[in-house]
Amino acid sequence: MFRKTSIISTLGPATFSYEAISDLIDAGVNVFRMNMSHAQHDKCRELVQWIREISENKNKHTAILFDLQGPSIRTGDLEAPYELNTGDKFEIRRQSADATIPFSTTVNYEGMMDDVEAGATLVVDNGTMLMRIEEKHDDRLICEVLTPGSIGNRRHINLPGTRLNLPALTEKDHKDLALAVECGADYIAGSFVRDAAHVVELRSEMEKLGGSADIVSKIEDQEAIKNIDDIILASDIIMIARGDLGIEVHVEELPIIQRRITKRCHALGRRVIVATHMLESMITNPTPTRAEVTDVSNAVFEEADAIMLSGETATGDYPTRCVETFDRIARRIEQSGSIGNGALAELETDKQKVILAATKLVDSLPNAELVVFTRRGVMAVQAALLRPNAPIHAFAPDAATCRRLALGRGIEPYTLPFSDAPIETINSAVDYLKENNSIKPGTPLVVLSDTLNKDKKLDSILVIYA
Numbered sequence: 142m143f144r145k146t147s148i149i150s151t152l153g154p155a156t157f158s159y160e161a162i163s164d165l166i167d168a169g170v171n172v173f174r175m176n177m178s179h180a181q182h183d184k185c186r187e188l189v190q191w192i193r194e195i196s197e198n199k200n201k202h203t204a205i206l207f208d209l210q211g212p213s214i215r216t217g218d219l220e221a222p223y224e225l226n227t228g229d230k231f232e233i234r235r236q237s238a239d240a241t242i243p244f245s246t247t248v249n250y251e252g253m254m255d256d257v258e259a260g261a262t263l264v265v266d267n268g269t270m271l272m273r274i275e276e277k278h279d280d281r282l283i284c285e286v287l288t289p290g291s292i293g294n295r296r297h298i299n300l301p302g303t304r305l306n307l308p309a310l311t312e313k314d315h316k317d318l319a320l321a322v323e324c325g326a327d328y329i330a331g332s333f334v335r336d337a338a339h340v341v342e343l344r345s346e347m348e349k350l351g352g353s354a355d356i357v358s359k360i361e362d363q364e365a366i367k368n369i370d371d372i373i374l375a376s377d378i379i380m381i382a383r384g385d386l387g388i389e390v391h392v393e394e395l396p397i398i399q400r401r402i403t404k405r406c407h408a409l410g411r412r413v414i415v416a417t418h419m420l421e422s423m424i425t426n427p428t429p430t431r432a433e434v435t436d437v438s439n440a441v442f443e444e445a446d447a448i449m450l451s452g453e454t455a456t457g458d459y460p461t462r463c464v465e466t467f468d469r470i471a472r473r474i475e476q477s478g479s480i481g482n483g484a485l486a487e488l489e490t491d492k493q494k495v496i497l498a499a500t501k502l503v504d505s506l507p508n509a510e511l512v513v514f515t516r517r518g519v520m521a522v523q524a525a526l527l528r529p530n531a532p533i534h535a536f537a538p539d540a541a542t543c544r545r546l547a548l549g550r551g552i553e554p555y556t557l558p559f560s561d562a563p564i565e566t567i568n569s570a571v572d573y574l575k576e577n578n579s580i581k582p583g584t585p586l587v588v589l590s591d592t593l594n595k596d597k598k599l600d601s602i603l604v605i606y607a
């Protein structure tokens with residue numbers, strides 16, 4: 142049986158090769174993430190071409206997620222990392238200003254000096270360092286280092302509780318969005334999404350450029366949590382971006398927030414990703430800590446659609462082992478049962494209720510599996526959101542739809558041309574599954590389809606035996 146939980150892997154210098162990408166796909170990656178805070182455009186173009194080529198050769202539907210930087214503050218590039226000690230002075234300056242002290246870096250947000258006050262605490266690099274602003278000038282801030290650490294390129298700065306006057310989509314985001322559309326991104330993520338309007342703007346800008354990716358909203362601060370239902374409804378997928386979220390809220394709230402958001406996603410019918418620090422120690426170690434294994438297990442138990450690797454595969458020493466570790470934990474936990482959030486789904490349409498009936502039927506027949514025919518992917522995603530125990534084999538006529546199903550719990554996507562005679566399509570699908578050893582002969586199959594009548598779509602449920 143295939144793994145239900147999808148695996149997302151961030152690409153970075155540790156995995157910028159044809160072989161590394163091929164190994165990651167073999168180990169089980171379903172979606173590759175380009176973090177646009179770091180990625181160069183030409184590099185992205187090359188990586189996308191490699192991913193498409195390798196996936197096609199392996200007959201896999203590996204998808205690509207472009208993660209926009211959004212309204213966040215990042216330090217500039219340095220020739221070499223600074224090693225900072227407690228009490229050192231650190232300067233953060235506008236691009237146009239010259240350094241006035243030895244430890245100095247630029248910042249991507251010119252308005253930062255206007256938004257902050259002296260005395261405020263800065264959290265640098267997802268919480269690895271703290272600094273206090275001592276002096277505020279028009280073009281620079283002088284900070285005192287409160288906790289020692291190393292600072293490299295494009296480190297993230299958080300100002301918990303401070304609202305930045307950055308737009309939802311920055312100039313950089315617009316350029317990166319155009320690249321994402323040019324590259325045929327399957328998913329596009331907005332960072333620091335604060336309200337539904339942000340999601341609507343991102344989707345409409347993407348559509349103006351001709352894109353049709355699924356929109357992922359990254360939940361990273363208190364304001365997003367306040368507006369969570371509206372954001373979920375405006376999005377296709379939610380990412381619980383725990384790196385920033387864990388700084389913007391008290392860290393002990395994080396597990397509660399994670400559980401609440403996954404439940405709301407299940408209730409409102411949207412997919413959900415749990416991200417960041419899942420196997421952080423494996424950046425330098427070949428095995429995970431027990432706490433990390435338990436954290437990954439928890440996300441799988443909570444029925445996340447996907448779990449994500451960031452630094453672990455972007456800069457870590459053991460990228461493939463991290464994916465193998467995710468794979469092993471996910472498969473084991475999926476066998477042992479899960480939270481049962483499918484029951485929370487709030488269903489409104491007749492179509493949703495037909496899908497519910499099919500998921501109940503398939504789980505009531507011993508060893509049965511679900512086969513879904515889906516043109517845009519909606520039917521398969523909705524079936525997955527009801528979290529049946531049975532695996533979902535989803536057939537779609539085009540590869541782009543299959544890639545948008547790569548991120549969905551319990552879905553295995555396949556391309557198949559749909560014939561005018563629906564029964565022929567069903568027979569070809571079953572033959573394909575048997576030939577590929579995806580199902581055993583005789584397996585009961587619950588077939589969910591809307592292809593039964595050419596002129597008029599009819600939602601139907603059939604039971605057949607492979």
Ligand SMILES: Nc1ncnc2c1ncn2[C@@H]1O[C@H](COP(=O)(O)OP(=O)(O)O)[C@@H](O)[C@H]1O
Pocket residue numbers: 151152153154176178179180181267295296297384451452453455456
């Ligand atoms: N495309 C890239 N080019 C260079 N370095 C990258 C790239 N993507 C990621 N990285 C590196 O991997 C680290 C971890 O990735 P990620 O967690 O996505 O970034 P961050 O925590 O900075 O948002 C980054 O801090 C950066 O140093």
Ligand SMILES: C=C(OP(=O)(O)O)C(=O)O
Pocket residue numbers: 176178208297332361381382383384385386416417451
């Ligand atoms: C996924 C996250 O975003 P980024 O890596 O862009 O900081 C996060 O903050 O958890």
